[in-house]
Amino acid sequence: MKLSDIIVADAIVPKLASRTRDEAITELVEALAEAGAISRAKVKDITKAILAREAQATTGIGKGVALPHVKLEGIKKPIGTIGCSGEGIDFNSLDSKPVYSVILLLSNPKNPDEHLQAMETIFKHVQRDIFRKFLRQSETSQAVIELIREADEIG
Amino acid sequence: MPAVETEVEIVNKYGLHARPAVLLVEAANRFGCKIEISNSSLSVDAKSIMSVMRLAAGKGTVLKIVAYGEDAEQAVREIVKLFADGFGEE
Numbered sequence: 001m002k003l004s005d006i007i008v009a010d011a012i013v014p015k016l017a018s019r020t021r022d023e024a025i026t027e028l029v030e031a032l033a034e035a036g037a038i039s040r041a042k043v044k045d046i047t048k049a050i051l052a053r054e055a056q057a058t059t060g061i062g063k064g065v066a067l068p069h070v071k072l073e074g075i076k077k078p079i080g081t082i083g084c085s086g087e088g089i090d091f092n093s094l095d096s097k098p099v100y101s102v103i104l105l106l107s108n109p110k111n112p113d114e115h116l117q118a119m120e121t122i123f124k125h126v127q128r129d130i131f132r133k134f135l136r137q138s139e140t141s142q143a144v145i146e147l148i149r150e151a152d153e154i155g
Numbered sequence: 156m157p158a159v160e161t162e163v164e165i166v167n168k169y170g171l172h173a174r175p176a177v178l179l180v181e182a183a184n185r186f187g188c189k190i191e192i193s194n195s196s197l198s199v200d201a202k203s204i205m206s207v208m209r210l211a212a213g214k215g216t217v218l219k220i221v222a223y224g225e226d227a228e229q230a231v232r233e234i235v236k237l238f239a240d241g242f243g244e245e
Contacts, residue, residue: 057174061204067173094177094204112169113213119172120211127205 001078001121002152004145006105010035011081012141016102018083021091025050025068028083028104037079038106046072046106060093064100064136065126067119071109078118080105082144084135100136101126125151159227161220163234167241170213175242180204182233188224190234201234 011031018024029047033040049070053059060066066089069080081104088098103122107115125131131151138144165171171179183190183201190201194216199206201220212218218238222230 057177059173061173061177061208063205069173071169109169112172113211116170116172116211116213119208123205123208127203127209 001117003121003125003148004152006078006080006118006121007103007148008032008035008037008079008081009141009145011037012144013081013083014138014140014144016083016085016089018085019087019089021054021066021089021099022051024083024085024089024102025054025104028068028081028102031083032079032081032104032106035081037081038075042074046070050104058092058094060091060099061126062093062095062097063126063132064088064097065103065132066091066093066099066101067103067105067122067126069105069107069115069119071107071112071115073109075106075108078105078107078114080118080122082135084138084144101132157227159222159231161231161235162217163220163238165212165214165216165218165238167244168214169244170216171207171210171218173208175237175244176204176207178242179234179237180207182237183230185233186222186224186226186230188222188227188230190220190222190227190230193219193221 083102091099192201
C-alpha cells in the first residue's frame with residue numbers, strides 16, 4: 001500500500017487553524033468532507049467516533065506526530081488526510097511533546113488487515129527523521145503531496 | 156547472558172493495531188533487557204511504537220519474541236500474557 005493511495009490530496013490542511021486536539025480532528029474530518037471523500041452528513045459522527053477512540057488511548061505516538069483514527073462501517077478503503085500545525089497541538093502524547101503533524105485515518109472494521117497495512121505504510125514513513133522534518137516544514141498542500149510522492153518512490 | 160525466546164499468536168480480532176501496540180511498548184519499557192519482536196520478514200525493537208506498528212500483525216499471525224538481559228525472562232512472561240489476553244480485547 002502506498003501513502004498516496006491513502007491520503008486524499010484535496011483534504012490536506014497545510015496550516016491547521018485549530019489549536020486543540022479536538023478542533024484539529026474536527027478540521028481534518030471536515031476537510032475530508034470538503035474534498036468529497038466522505039459524506040458531509042457523517043462529519044459529526046465520524047468526529048465523535050475518533051474523539052471517543054482518542055479518549056481510550058492517545059494516538060500521539062511521540063516525535064511531534066499523532067495518528068487519530070477509527071474503524072467505521074461505510075468506509076470502503078482506508079482513507080486519510082494530513083494536517084500540519086506550526087504552533088504545535090497538545091495531544092497528550094506518549095512523550096508529552098506537542099504535535100506538529102496530524103495524520104488522520106479512517107478504515108473499515110470488516111477489514112482489519114487492510115487497516116494494519118495502512119498503519120504500516122504510515123509508520124514506515126513517519127519513523128524516518130527526514131520525513132517528519134520535511135512534513136513539519138511543509139507550508140502548502142503541494143509540498144505535502146510532493147513529499148508523499150517522493151516517500152512512496154523510496155518505498 | 157542467555158537469550159529468552161518464544162512465539163506468540165495474535166488472538167484479538169483487530170490484530171496488533173495502535174492500542175495494543177502501545178500496551179506492548181509500555182510493557183517492554185518497564186524492563187531493562189533488550190526485546191526484539193519479529194514476523195517472517197521484519198525484526199523490530201519492542202520498545203519503539205514506531206517500529207512495532209511496522210509489523211502490521213493481524214489476527215492469527217505468529218510473532219517471535221527474543222529478549223536479552225537480566226530481566227529477560229520476566230519481560231517475556233509479561234509480554235506473552237498480553238498477547239494471550241488479546242490485549243483485553245475480544
